[in-house]
Amino acid sequence: xxxxxxxxxxxxxxxxxxxxxxxxxxxxxxxxxxxxxxxxxxxxxxxxxxxxxxxxxxxxxxxxxxxxxxxxxxxxxxxxxxxxxxxxxxxxxxxxxxxxxxxxxxxxxxxxxxxxxxxxxxxxxxxxxxxxxxxxxxxxxxxxxxxxxxxxxxxxxxxxxxxxxxxxxxxxxxxxxxxxxxxxxxxxxxxxxxxxxxxxxxxxxxxxxxxxxxxxxxxxxx
Numbered sequence: 001x002x003x004x005x006x007x008x009x010x011x012x013x014x015x016x017x018x019x020x021x022x023x024x025x026x027x028x029x030x031x032x033x034x035x036x037x038x039x040x041x042x043x044x045x046x047x048x049x050x051x052x053x054x055x056x057x058x059x060x061x062x063x064x065x066x067x068x069x070x071x072x073x074x075x076x077x078x079x080x081x082x083x084x085x086x087x088x089x090x091x092x093x094x095x096x097x098x099x100x101x102x103x104x105x106x107x108x109x110x111x112x113x114x115x116x117x118x119x120x121x122x123x124x125x126x127x128x129x130x131x132x133x134x135x136x137x138x139x140x141x142x143x144x145x146x147x148x149x150x151x152x153x154x155x156x157x158x159x160x161x162x163x164x165x166x167x168x169x170x171x172x173x174x175x176x177x178x179x180x181x182x183x184x185x186x187x188x189x190x191x192x193x194x195x196x197x198x199x200x201x202x203x204x205x206x207x208x209x210x211x212x213x214x215x216x217x218x219x220x221x222x
Contacts, residue, residue, distance in 0.1 A: 030097060033222045038063055038091055038104045052207055053100065057107055061090065064103045071207035072101035073215035074184045078206070081182070084197060085175030087204045093220035102220060108195035108204055113157045115201045116191035118168040121152040123189045133180050135173035138166060171201040179203070185210040 026034065035041065040063060044056035053066030066072065075092045082088055091104040111119075122132060128148055131141070141149060149169060153162040172194060179186045188208040195204045 026095075026098065030095075030222055034063070034095070034102055034220060037093060037220050038102065040104070060107050062105050062107050064105070065095070065098075065100050066103065066207065067100050068207045069101070069217075070209045070211055071205070072103060072217050073211040074179075074186075074206040074209040075103045075105075076215045076217055077182050077184060077211065078179075083175065083178050084200050085171045085202050086178055087195070087197065087202055092217060094217045095220055095222075097222060101217060105204070108197050108202060111191070111194050111196050111201065114160050114165040115168050115194050115196065117155050117157070118152070118165050118172060118201065119189055119191045119194040121155060122169060122172060125152060132173040132176050133185070135170070135177040138170055168201040172203065175201075175203045179206065179209075183212040185212075 035058070038058075038061075040058040040061060042058055044058060044063070047055040047057050047062065049055075052068040052071070053064060055062050055064040057063075064071075072092055072094070075089045078086065078089045079092055080089075087108055088106040089103065090106070091102075093102050094100075095102055122128070125148055128145060131145055138146070138149065149166060150162075152169065153166045156162045156165045172189070176186060176189070184206060186203065186206055186209045188205065189203070193203060193205045194201050196202070
């Protein structure tokens with residue numbers, strides 16, 4: 001369990017030293033109102049903090065409090081939908097009292113080393129950027145693009161599998177393509193934003209996205 005929590009904490013705290021504490025921004029009554037709205041129970045476990053907000057674990061769900069409108073808007077577009085390579089979003093709301101948004105999502109297990117290498121390599125392989133957002137599978141790659149993918153796969157860890165790493169690239173790219181088809185251009189791909197969803201690589205954070213349309217985010221009544 002600690003490994004899972006540390007994985008979520010790492011994606012929220014990469015290069016960030018500021019702190020954000022939900023209890024300092026919401027009084028107990030407001031926090032309970034948000035928990036009721038989100039269908040959460042029990043105590044919160046702080047997963048981590050980034051420049052846009054913080055995430056808290058409640059059982060098998062995560063409550064994220066963020067100031068990033070793009071993440072909230074993208075989450076609304078994904079709410080109620082399911083995909084093997086994107087985390088599930090259960091609820092999204094605006095908290096006017098603190099000028100923040102609340103996002104409730106599923107809590108996923110930690111990524112393995114090949115998943116992290118795949119995400120890191122995909123972020124760096126600019127030549128493949130458009131391909132990742134219009135993914136038709138490895139078998140559809142042109143020779144020069146296949147060469148790039150094979151070069152990325154060669155970074156598989158000792159004792160790891162190049163084929164497994166390439167499969168993770170395919171899964172992440174499938175997730176990126178799914179987001180694009182739902183009106184979301186996701187630009188913050190990094191190792192900390194990929195987790196394990198039933199054995200597949202899944203994108204867990206849609207912050208800093210470009211959303212093609214204005215999205216009305218409902219207000220949480222306190």
